[in-house]
Amino acid sequence: MRKILKILAAATAACLLAATAAFAHAFLDTASPGVGATVRGSPSELRLSFSQNIVAAFSGVQISTASGQAVSAGKAVLVAPNVLTVRLGRALSPGAYVVSWHVVSVDTHPTSGTYQFTVAP
């Protein structure tokens, strides 16, 4: 019994040490163009990296101008378990753009958010 307890305690301690990565619901980790960033020239695609692996079938990204006009863009594609990319339909003219995303993480939980970036002339 004591031996089993020791093994269990060791296993728990190992779990504690292993549990260092930040997980839970998927939140936006990094984006390209960056959140709030100003880029020179139109990007050809948007790249969104999340804090957790996500489900492509229930995830999507929309982009619109600051005035709310939708910008044509391809379907969001999962290029890594936690990275979505979206090809832009046309070159973006200078101005501010709003990206809205919604994802479902592999633990079934939905999250969503928006961010802005600016294309400088």
Added chain:
Amino acid sequence: MSIFQILVLAAAAAEEAPFQADMGSMPPESGDGFITIFHFLFLARWIHFAAVFILFGSSFFWFYMGHERSESGLGGLPRALRATKILLCVAAPIAAISGVAWLAGILANMTSGFSNVVDLETWRLFFFETQFGPVSIVRLALLAAAIVVVALPWRNRAWFSALLHIGAFLLITQAWLGHAAEGGAGLYGTVMITAYCVHALAAAAWVGGLPPLLFALVEQRRFNPHDARDWTLDILSRYSLMAMAAVPLIVLSGIANAAFRVAGAFDKLFYTGYGDVLFAKVGVVALMLGLAAFNRFVAMPRLRAASLKGMGQINRLRVSVACELALGALVLAVAAVLGITPPPQ
């Protein structure tokens, strides 16, 4: 702390925007009438947990009680056995309905509305285009199997064994429908899933074993005080042997689960809604453990020492086992909330 308070806490935690707005947030609770998706998920999960705990723990009970208990001869508990069979026959369809409701709740939550639950294409995506789709199909098959088994006319040991295994697989597959699934396919993810499964199985053995234990204690009223005392002591020793193996597993795997959720930074539990719900759960479990320890280390020796007053002691034991069971149901309610509360990051 009442369930209502826990619900309010959890709802507040779910609404709390944990990070800068542009890093994302949980969907706002759309006012789908009186019952929100959150309440729906909570209820479905709670009822499902309870039903599956019974499928596993209550059928498991008869395997560590020894053969003679399930027979009608000396020391047998025919009434407790029959009551357990009825309980299992009720638990199987309830597990199935609540299991389907849980999946529907997940889908509604993912697509932020109950309206998509009737859309076949959304279900196709759910089952075939997600990581949790295949697990959901397996769970539906298990639930169907449970209903078939309880409809069978032969209620023998194999019948109990079938329900025990179905219950075990339902508990294990639960791991992929929640926070434990976020670790990925590697060793890290495997350890995470294992910790969850150990926790669920050990807890189900403990709490799910309480209803048949209660039935068995009630049945002692039929016997003369001397036999009742001896048999009660035997039943309690067998149950407590199982419980003393289960409790360390529950506590250690519970700590491991919490460590995974907060990524090793336990201080986060002190200022997040997730931490509040978790501490509520720990509090109720501590109460249960206190009661269980009282039953094992105070009430049992007293019963052993009692002579003809044995019956009175058994009656009191019945009350404390019933209280332990009620607390167990409360823990499941808190667990149902915990799994739909975003862990701190």
